[in-house]
Structures are given as structure tokens and as C-alpha cells.
Amino acid sequence: MSEMKELLRLLGELDDQLVGCMRCGMCQAVCPIYGQSGREADVARGKIALLEGLAHELVKDPQGVQDKVTRCLLCGSCAANCPSGVKALDIFLKARVILTGYLGLSSVKKAIFRGMLVKPKLFNRLLGMASMFQGLFTSPVNDIIGSSCSRFLEPVLGDRHLMLLAKTPLHKEVPSMDTPAGKSGLKVAFFPGCLADKIFPRVGHAVLKVLNHHGVGVFMPEGQACCGIPALSSGDRESYEKLVRANLAVFAAGKFDALVTPCATCTSTMKKIWPMMSEGMSASEQAALRELSAKIMDVNAFVVDKLGLAAPEPNADAVSVTVHDPCHLKKSLGVSAQPRTVLSLNPHYKVTEMAASDACCGCGGSFTLAYADMSAKIGQQKRDNIKNTGAQVVAMGCPACMLQISDMLSRNGDRVSVKHPMELYAEGL
Amino acid sequence: MNDALIKEFEALVGKENVMESESDRFSYAYDAAVLEPVMPALVVRPESREALGKLVKLCNDNGLPITVRGSGTNLSGGTIPSKGGVVILTNALNKIIEINEADLYAVVEPGVLTARFATEVAARGLFYPPDPGSQAVSTLGGNVAENAGGLRGLKYGVTKDYVMGVDFFNVDGELVKSGSRTVKCVTGLNLAGLMVGSEGTLGVFEKLILKLTPPPLAAKAMMAIFDDVAKASETVAAIIAAKIVPATLEFMDNFTIRTVEDFAHAGLPVDAQALLLIEVDGHPGQVADEAEKVEAICKQMGALRIQVAKDAAERNKVWEARRAALSALARVSPTTVLEDATVPRSQIPAMMHALGGIASKYKLTIGTFGHAGDGNLHPTILTDRRNKEEWHRVEAAIDEIFDVALSLGGTLSGEHGIGLAKSKYMEKETNKATVLFSRRLKKALDPKGILNPGKIIGE
Structure with missing residues (x-):
């Protein structure tokens, strides 16, 4: 009972954001899920109405609301298209945390986030082992794309065509780096992100090659953790904060003009979501976080906007x-x-x-x-x-x-x- | 609702198209009107017109109220299932059945989205003019049920001017046919006309026959800036008196201008008391001629400045400012009450004057913009519905806006519909006999009162 009261109190704190939705329904035009299902609970207006209904005790089933709120890509199309400027993405992330706090985290997610993801060294080691055995259970299917199929894993992964874990992740070949600014006069911190480290190290190598070519110094510390979005989007604030703190600690050791990542999701998480979801942290952590967050850039934006590179005419046979x-x-x-x-x-x-x-x-x-x-x-x-x-x-x-x-x-x-x-x-x- | 009945619904539309959980039902408890939500007992989403007819019969046999819902964007509570019952979604009935280029008509299912339809029609070199503000998501069935308007109403008319026929289910689930694919048709009662604007209270649309026209070949847009609201409204009357009917003739007051400028930085003159945004269209020769005349009239009537769009980019800029009006106002405060009381266009100066008085009398912020050319202004009250004391003042102000509009020979609603929000005012505009006539009509067609009960004519 008291837990229910606490749920209502926390949802009440979202009220100022929820009330801005005027129910115009324009989000229906852009929501990828609504486009497929035509169901109101899939679109931002429906989810916001449900959260408001729960907060005002017109809806009694928090699990039902949680199921609707998590049926969302967090793509932000609704927020980008909202006539009245409702920050739907902020609302949905906060709601996931609040609802998970009340309903609890599934044991599978607990094992993944709290047992593994928050411990970067263990996470790396486990996936390193997995990469050695994955070939036994999968067979290559498309040489251009480099994808594989797995009959063995079908119960879990369905008929998905997988990109396998790289034989050698980026952090094995390049455990760390600290080079001074070259002819560009700039130095960046490099955050490859989990996927560019473990599945697409070729992307990480490409970034390092380009930075090196243009004389950009690189600070790439060991022990980088996940940006935190998988934990947060499952409502696991505890693991999320551990991951943010781990990253703040490793990057505090360097001096750099910008922190670049090749991953849109990591960039947007670190730049937008970190400051938004920081109220659980100490004042000094928040200050460090704001300082770091301000420096975060997509690597494409860095190359074009900071290095000032402009594209030549393409070749005739481009x-x-x-x-x-x-x-x-x-x-x-x-x-x-x-x-x-x-x-x-x-x-x-x-x-x-x-x-x-x-x-x-x-x-x-x-x-x-x-x-x-x-x-x-x-x-x-x-x-x-x-x-x-x-x-x-x-x-x-x-x-x-x-x-x-x-x-x-x-x-x-x-x-x-x-x-x-x-x-x-x-x-x- | 008992399990046996739910099974019957599942048999008609498939289990996956019947929603009974609380969270699904609550997401159909509201629409875009600022009213309290009411949850339906069940939500169903038929995928065929046959199933739609059978659903209507099943509901009638069991005395279950039906609220048909397209995209739920109406501003008058027309799709709030105020008596519970069953919400029937039309958004899976979204086929454009025919676009006939020789005979200039189209046949569509009710769930086709307005903008998608307009785009398909344009791809064939034709034009469907009605353009309600929600056209990107609204359905044609909803547009017909609400008789939706839009920016082009002045010259091109509103949805009712494009409805040639409506086939609909009566409460017994039998198909009733009305209208035809011909320009002229006097066969039988004008049932299609009866269906337009009926807000789901008389029948359930099965398909619509809509009129198409050739598009205008050219268009020219301009912005006229005034230091006085009265001058702007007199200019509107002067343009019409000169026998020119612009496609669009829109108005923005000073509060709206300042808010749009804060939001969109479109370079609007923030000290102007009023703006007119005008577009003439048609044959290139006519457009050039009319644009010149309109410019001259604006000058003559005392416009401080007139900016004529020189190209498509500048034209777009003019309309961007207008399109941003509602968004900009909506961001000022949590709750946005968008009214659409409409007056004969000659009464716009009087209406604007009265709105100013109402805003100060009730200490409310009201931004006014809208379709000056057809007298359909949108006084927009910016408030917070959680503030009970202020909300009472908002309700009193709305009552007074209607009183003024009616005293000026106007109407309660230009394009948003009556729904739940305005049904209590119906008798004010008409009289007892009118409401009684409408109720008897409904009683005869819907003896059990299952078709969107409570809307337009009350209980």
C-alpha cells in the first residue's frame, strides 16, 4: 500500500511534463510502431494518457501501463514532431525507472545488468569467451554483409541473421591510447561504445585511422563502461548510475577538447540523457558530468564541424x-x-x-x-x-x-x- | 462485459482485434477536447467493411453504445465514449477504393488518412481541397462526421462541399446507400447530407464518395501588417467587397504574433497589432491581377507594410508562420483551449473587440488567430486545467464567447463540431423545436440510443 503511494508520488512529479500533452494526436503521423499496429497505446499520446491516468488513479494496473510504456523504440520521432513541445522521451525514460522501481526488475535483466554489464572487465571476459565458441553454433549466410544464422539459438533469437562477436575486439588490439594533439591542434577522448568495440571493431579502427591522419591526439582510457542506456531503458537506475560513474572516473584522467563516439545512441545518451537523469548523483558528480557531457560529439560532426573538412567532387565511376x-x-x-x-x-x-x-x-x-x-x-x-x-x-x-x-x-x-x-x-x- | 459476448466480438473481427485490458481501453477514453476521459467497455478494430456492419448489429442486439473512432483528433469530445460501451476503430478500413480521373470523384473507406488521400489525388493531377489542421493524421470518415473545415474554406468550401455520397450501416447492420457518382443526383432524400456532421449519431459510415477538382495552376501569397485590429478586419471585408475570393485569408492578433516570433523566429513584426496572411490562386493571369488588387486594397485600408512572396520559399515562409501559431501558443501554458465560434465576416471587428473585453474581464490570456475570410476565428485560451479557480473563469469566458458570437448572428462551431463540449448550448443558437426535431429523428433511426449517445443533442 505504502509502495503504491510512493508510485503515485513519483508519477505526480512527472505531472508538469505530462500535462503539456494537448492530446492533438499528431504523434500518430510519425510513430513507427503506431504505423504498424494502429493502436493508440503504442503512440506517445496514448502512453502519456496512461501515465496520467495511473498518476490520478483512473488506471489501477501499473503492470499494464508498464507493458505499454516499454513497447516503444525510444526513437524520439514523437518528441521531434510534437506541436506543443512535450519531451516524450524524457517522460518515458523516467516512467520506466519509476515503474520498474515499483514492479521490480526481471531476474534475467538483473543478471545481465547487475551481474555483468556494470563490471566492464568481467563483461569483456565473458564476451571474449563467447566469441571463441559462437562459430560452433552458427553458420555464415551472407559474405557481403558478414552475417550468420543459428539453428541452435533459434528458440532465443528466432530467424534473425546475426552479426557475430568479433574475434578480436577493439580493446584487445588497442587497450588504451594517449597521444598528443598533432597538426590539427586538437585532442579528443574516444569512446567506441560496446558495439564498435565488440562487434564492429572495424569501425573503431576506422575512427582511429582518420583521427591519426588529421593529426588529432587521442585519449582512450582502459576500463570504459557501457553508456548506460540498456540499463536505463529497462528502468534499472542503479546499474545505469554505476555505469555513468565508471565512465566519469576513467575520462576524468585526461585532458581533451571533445569526446567523440561513432555510436549515435551512445552520443545522444551521454549528451542528452546523462544531464537529464543526474538528480540522484552528488553535486560534484553532477558538475563533472555536465562538463563532460558538454564535450560529447558524434564523430562525423567532429570531422566536419571541428576539422572543417569539405567533400571533393566524386569520381566519374563513384x-x-x-x-x-x-x-x-x-x-x-x-x-x-x-x-x-x-x-x-x-x-x-x-x-x-x-x-x-x-x-x-x-x-x-x-x-x-x-x-x-x-x-x-x-x-x-x-x-x-x-x-x-x-x-x-x-x-x-x-x-x-x-x-x-x-x-x-x-x-x-x-x-x-x-x-x-x-x-x-x-x-x- | 461477459466472456460469452467478448467471444462473439472475437468471432467477428479476430481475437487480435479485440482489446479488453484496462490499459488498452483507457487509451480510447479521450480525444483532443479538454474534457474528462471515460473508458469504454471494449475496443474493436474491424479489418473489413462486412465485419463493421456485423459489429453494429451485435452492439444493437445487446444494447451496447457505439462510439466510432478514426484518429481521435476532434476538439469537441465527439469520440469520448461517454456512456461506455464499444469503441469501433476505423483505422484498419483504409483502402482508397477508386480514384476516377474522368468523372472527378473518389470512393474511399472511412479510415483513409486525409493527407494520404490528398497526396494520392495530387499524384494524379487532381485536387481535394479540405485541409483541416489535423490532416496529417485525421481520417476522411472523421472529417465527414465532423464536417471538418480548414484554411481553404473561404474559396473552396469545407468537407460537406465534397461529399457526393455516403453508404452507411443502420443500427441493424443493414447497408443504406445515398448519393451517387454523378454531379447531379436527386434520387431520394438527401441522406448523405444528413450524415455529414452527424458525429456518428445516425449511422456508421461504410464508404464515402468524394468530389475532386482540377488544382489551381498558380498561387501568390502575401503578408499585410496593421497597427490596428479594426483596420485589418475592415480590409477583409473590403477584399470580398471587391469581388475577390482569396483561397486563404488568415488573421493573427498581436499576442499570437509575439508568441510565434518567440518560438519560430520567423522575422514577424512584433509591434504589429494584426497580420493578414493572404493567398490568391487560380489561372496565372487571374492570380497576377488579383494579387495586385489585393495589395492595393490593403494599402488603401491603411496597412503599414505589405510583403509579397516572390518565390516558393518566401511563400512557404508566410505559411510557416501561420502553421506555427497553434504550436507556439500551446507551449505557453499546460492547457490550450482552442475555440471556434464563428461570426459573419463583417462582424469580425466586433468579435475581436468583444474577445479583448472577455480576456480582461476574466483575467485570462487569449491569443486569437484563424480564418478571418470566413469569420471563423480561433480564440485560444492559455491556461492550466489543474488550477480549479482559473478553470472556472475559463468556463465562464467560453460561455460569454458563445453569447457574443450568437448575438452577432454567428454560430457555436465553425468546424470543430458540437460533440459533448457544446451540446448544452445547442438550444441557445437554435430553439427547443430544433433540438426536439433532431432528437425525434435520432429516436426513429436509433430506438435504443446506441449510436454515440449524448453527442450534439444531449440525452
């Missing part, structure tokens, strides 16, 4: 690349021109636009595991748009989107390679 705009890059950070410029820095490539390049790919982190069918339906539209351009390459500044889009293209038997813009640029250096 290869067509179509560009997907990750939600956390374009809708959250307003970065969409820079990834196109970065890949065009290599005259061997030119951009061919697809329809709805900023439509969500359907990944949404653990959404793709929890709602595999919905995720695949949304992903199939993205795949069709990519395929319709006839491009041989699709580029995007987000390894999570790369996983989803690799899966969708591979399932369709398409021979389109999936790249980060920095990889395409680095190829020509």
Missing part, C-alpha cells in the same frame, strides 16, 4: 551509397548532413538518397528482442527503401542500426554492404 539517418543522430542531435559529407570525403563514393531516410530502422535496443515481429516489420520497410535506391552500400552513424539493417538485408538475401561513414572515408586514406 559507387552509390545510400544513407540511413539514425533516430538518435538526426532527431535527437540534429546531425544529418555531416555523415553524408564524411563518406563523400572519399571521392570513390557518392550519396544516393533513399525514401524516408530518417524513418526508424526498428532496432530500439532490446525492443528488437522483446518485440521481434514488430521490429522486423519496421525493419523491412527500411530494407525496401534501401533496396529501391539500387545502392551497393548503405551507411549510417550508429552500430545498433548497423546490426538491425544487416539482419534485415541478410534475411532478404540482399548483397548490400553495411558501413559506418567513417569506414568509407578511412578506406581512401
Whole structure:
């Protein structure tokens, strides 16, 4: 009973944000999930109404509300399109924390977040072991994309086409780095993020190659932790805060002009969500967090805006690349021109636009595991748009989107390679 | 609702299209009106027109109220299931059945989105003019049920001017046909006309026949800036008196101008007391001629400045400012009450004067913008519905806005509908006999009172 009161009190604190929704329903036009299901509880207006209903005791079933609130890609399309400026994404993250606090975290998630993710060394070791054995259970399926299938893991992963863990993750080859600013006069901290470290180390290497080429000093400390978004989006504030603190500690040791990441989701989490979800931290931690957060940049934006690079005319026989705009890059950070410029820095490539390049790919982190069918339906539209351009390459500044889009293209038997813009640029250096 | 009955609904539309959990039902308890939510007992989403008819019969047989819902964007509570019962969603009935380019009509299912339809029509070189503010998400069925308007009302009319026929289910689930695919049709009672604006109280739409037109070949937009609201409203009357009917003739008051400028930084003149945003369209020769005349009239009537859009980008900028009006106002305070009391256009100066008085009498912030050309202003009250004392003043102010509009020979609603929000005022505008006539009509067509009960004509 007292717990219920506490739930109502915490939801009441969201009231000032919830009340701004005027129920106009314009979010229906852009929500990828509503576009598939046509169900009001899938769109931001419905979720906000449910949270308000729960806060005002018009709705009595917190579990039912939690189920609706988590059926969300956190893509931010609704917030970016909201006429009255409701910060839907902030609301949904806070609501997940509040509801998980009341309902508890599932034991699987507890084991993953609290047993593993918050301990970066253990996490690395476990995945390192997994990478040695994964070949036994999987077989390669598409050599252009590099994807595999697994009959053995089908009960868990369905008919997904997987990108396997890299044989050698980035942190094995480059455990740490601290080089001074070169001819650019700039030094950056480099945060590869879990996926660029463990599944796409080629992206991490590409970034380091480009930075080195332009004389940018790099500070890459050991012991980097996950940015925290998987824990937070499951409502696990405790693990989330541990991860943020771990990262604050390792980056406090360096001096740098910007902190760059090749992952749209990590960038947007560290830049936008860290300051928003910091009230549980001490004043000095909050100050450190704000200082670090202000320096965080998408690596494409750094290369174009800070190094001032401009693309040359493409070669006559340049290869067509179509560009997907990750939600956390374009809708959250307003970065969409820079990834196109970065890949065009290599005259061997030119951009061919697809329809709805900023439509969500359907990944949404653990959404793709929890709602595999919905995720695949949304992903199939993205795949069709990519395929319709006839491009041989699709580029995007987000390894999570790369996983989803690799899966969708591979399932369709398409021979389109999936790249980060920095990889395409680095190829020509 | 008992399990046996739920099973019957599941048999009609499939288990996946029947929603009975509290969280699903609560998400259909509201629409865009500022009213208290009411939860339905069940929500169903038919995927075929046949199933829709059977659902209506099943509800009638069991005396269950039906609220048909498209996208739930109406501003008068028309889709709030105030008596509980069953919400029937139309958004899976979204086929454009036919677009006939030779005979200039289209046949659609009720759940087709307005903007999607307009785009499909435009791709064939034709034009569907009604453009309600919610067109990106609103359904055509909802537009017909509410007789939705939009920015182009002055020259092109509103939804009712584009409805050639409505086929609908009566309460027994039988299909009733009305109207035709021809320009002229006097066969039988004008049942299609009866359905337009009926807000789901008389029948359930099965399909709609809509009129299309060729698009205008050219358009020119301009912005006229005034230091006096009266001058701006007199200019509206002068343009019409000169026998020019612009496609769009929009008004913004000083509060709205300042709020839009704060929000969108569109370079609007913040010291102007009023803006008119005007667009003329048609044949290029006519457009050039009319634009020149409109400019001259604005000058003559005392406009401080007139900015004529030189190209598409500048034209877009003019309309961006107008499109931003509601967004900008909505951000000022938690609750936005968007009214649409409408007066004969010659009464706009009097209406504007009265609105100023009401705002100061009730100590409220009211921004006014809207369709000056057709007398359909949107006084927008910025408030916080959680503040009980202020909310009482808001309600009193709304009553007074209606009184003034009616005393000026106007109407309660130009385009938002009566729904729940304004049904209590119906008799004020009409009379007892009118309400009684409407209730008898409904009673005859819907003896059990299951079709969206409580809307328009009350109980």
C-alpha cells in the first residue's frame, strides 16, 4: 500500500511534463510502431494518457501501463514532431525507472545488468569467451554483409541473421591510447561504445585511422563502461548510475577538447540523457558530468564541424551509397548532413538518397528482442527503401542500426554492404 | 462485459482485434477536447467493411453504445465514449477504393488518412481541397462526421462541399446507400447530407464518395501588417467587397504574433497589432491581377507594410508562420483551449473587440488567430486545467464567447463540431423545436440510443 503511494508520488512529479500533452494526436503521423499496429497505446499520446491516468488513479494496473510504456523504440520521432513541445522521451525514460522501481526488475535483466554489464572487465571476459565458441553454433549466410544464422539459438533469437562477436575486439588490439594533439591542434577522448568495440571493431579502427591522419591526439582510457542506456531503458537506475560513474572516473584522467563516439545512441545518451537523469548523483558528480557531457560529439560532426573538412567532387565511376539517418543522430542531435559529407570525403563514393531516410530502422535496443515481429516489420520497410535506391552500400552513424539493417538485408538475401561513414572515408586514406 | 459476448466480438473481427485490458481501453477514453476521459467497455478494430456492419448489429442486439473512432483528433469530445460501451476503430478500413480521373470523384473507406488521400489525388493531377489542421493524421470518415473545415474554406468550401455520397450501416447492420457518382443526383432524400456532421449519431459510415477538382495552376501569397485590429478586419471585408475570393485569408492578433516570433523566429513584426496572411490562386493571369488588387486594397485600408512572396520559399515562409501559431501558443501554458465560434465576416471587428473585453474581464490570456475570410476565428485560451479557480473563469469566458458570437448572428462551431463540449448550448443558437426535431429523428433511426449517445443533442 505504502509502495503504491510512493508510485503515485513519483508519477505526480512527472505531472508538469505530462500535462503539456494537448492530446492533438499528431504523434500518430510519425510513430513507427503506431504505423504498424494502429493502436493508440503504442503512440506517445496514448502512453502519456496512461501515465496520467495511473498518476490520478483512473488506471489501477501499473503492470499494464508498464507493458505499454516499454513497447516503444525510444526513437524520439514523437518528441521531434510534437506541436506543443512535450519531451516524450524524457517522460518515458523516467516512467520506466519509476515503474520498474515499483514492479521490480526481471531476474534475467538483473543478471545481465547487475551481474555483468556494470563490471566492464568481467563483461569483456565473458564476451571474449563467447566469441571463441559462437562459430560452433552458427553458420555464415551472407559474405557481403558478414552475417550468420543459428539453428541452435533459434528458440532465443528466432530467424534473425546475426552479426557475430568479433574475434578480436577493439580493446584487445588497442587497450588504451594517449597521444598528443598533432597538426590539427586538437585532442579528443574516444569512446567506441560496446558495439564498435565488440562487434564492429572495424569501425573503431576506422575512427582511429582518420583521427591519426588529421593529426588529432587521442585519449582512450582502459576500463570504459557501457553508456548506460540498456540499463536505463529497462528502468534499472542503479546499474545505469554505476555505469555513468565508471565512465566519469576513467575520462576524468585526461585532458581533451571533445569526446567523440561513432555510436549515435551512445552520443545522444551521454549528451542528452546523462544531464537529464543526474538528480540522484552528488553535486560534484553532477558538475563533472555536465562538463563532460558538454564535450560529447558524434564523430562525423567532429570531422566536419571541428576539422572543417569539405567533400571533393566524386569520381566519374563513384559507387552509390545510400544513407540511413539514425533516430538518435538526426532527431535527437540534429546531425544529418555531416555523415553524408564524411563518406563523400572519399571521392570513390557518392550519396544516393533513399525514401524516408530518417524513418526508424526498428532496432530500439532490446525492443528488437522483446518485440521481434514488430521490429522486423519496421525493419523491412527500411530494407525496401534501401533496396529501391539500387545502392551497393548503405551507411549510417550508429552500430545498433548497423546490426538491425544487416539482419534485415541478410534475411532478404540482399548483397548490400553495411558501413559506418567513417569506414568509407578511412578506406581512401 | 461477459466472456460469452467478448467471444462473439472475437468471432467477428479476430481475437487480435479485440482489446479488453484496462490499459488498452483507457487509451480510447479521450480525444483532443479538454474534457474528462471515460473508458469504454471494449475496443474493436474491424479489418473489413462486412465485419463493421456485423459489429453494429451485435452492439444493437445487446444494447451496447457505439462510439466510432478514426484518429481521435476532434476538439469537441465527439469520440469520448461517454456512456461506455464499444469503441469501433476505423483505422484498419483504409483502402482508397477508386480514384476516377474522368468523372472527378473518389470512393474511399472511412479510415483513409486525409493527407494520404490528398497526396494520392495530387499524384494524379487532381485536387481535394479540405485541409483541416489535423490532416496529417485525421481520417476522411472523421472529417465527414465532423464536417471538418480548414484554411481553404473561404474559396473552396469545407468537407460537406465534397461529399457526393455516403453508404452507411443502420443500427441493424443493414447497408443504406445515398448519393451517387454523378454531379447531379436527386434520387431520394438527401441522406448523405444528413450524415455529414452527424458525429456518428445516425449511422456508421461504410464508404464515402468524394468530389475532386482540377488544382489551381498558380498561387501568390502575401503578408499585410496593421497597427490596428479594426483596420485589418475592415480590409477583409473590403477584399470580398471587391469581388475577390482569396483561397486563404488568415488573421493573427498581436499576442499570437509575439508568441510565434518567440518560438519560430520567423522575422514577424512584433509591434504589429494584426497580420493578414493572404493567398490568391487560380489561372496565372487571374492570380497576377488579383494579387495586385489585393495589395492595393490593403494599402488603401491603411496597412503599414505589405510583403509579397516572390518565390516558393518566401511563400512557404508566410505559411510557416501561420502553421506555427497553434504550436507556439500551446507551449505557453499546460492547457490550450482552442475555440471556434464563428461570426459573419463583417462582424469580425466586433468579435475581436468583444474577445479583448472577455480576456480582461476574466483575467485570462487569449491569443486569437484563424480564418478571418470566413469569420471563423480561433480564440485560444492559455491556461492550466489543474488550477480549479482559473478553470472556472475559463468556463465562464467560453460561455460569454458563445453569447457574443450568437448575438452577432454567428454560430457555436465553425468546424470543430458540437460533440459533448457544446451540446448544452445547442438550444441557445437554435430553439427547443430544433433540438426536439433532431432528437425525434435520432429516436426513429436509433430506438435504443446506441449510436454515440449524448453527442450534439444531449440525452
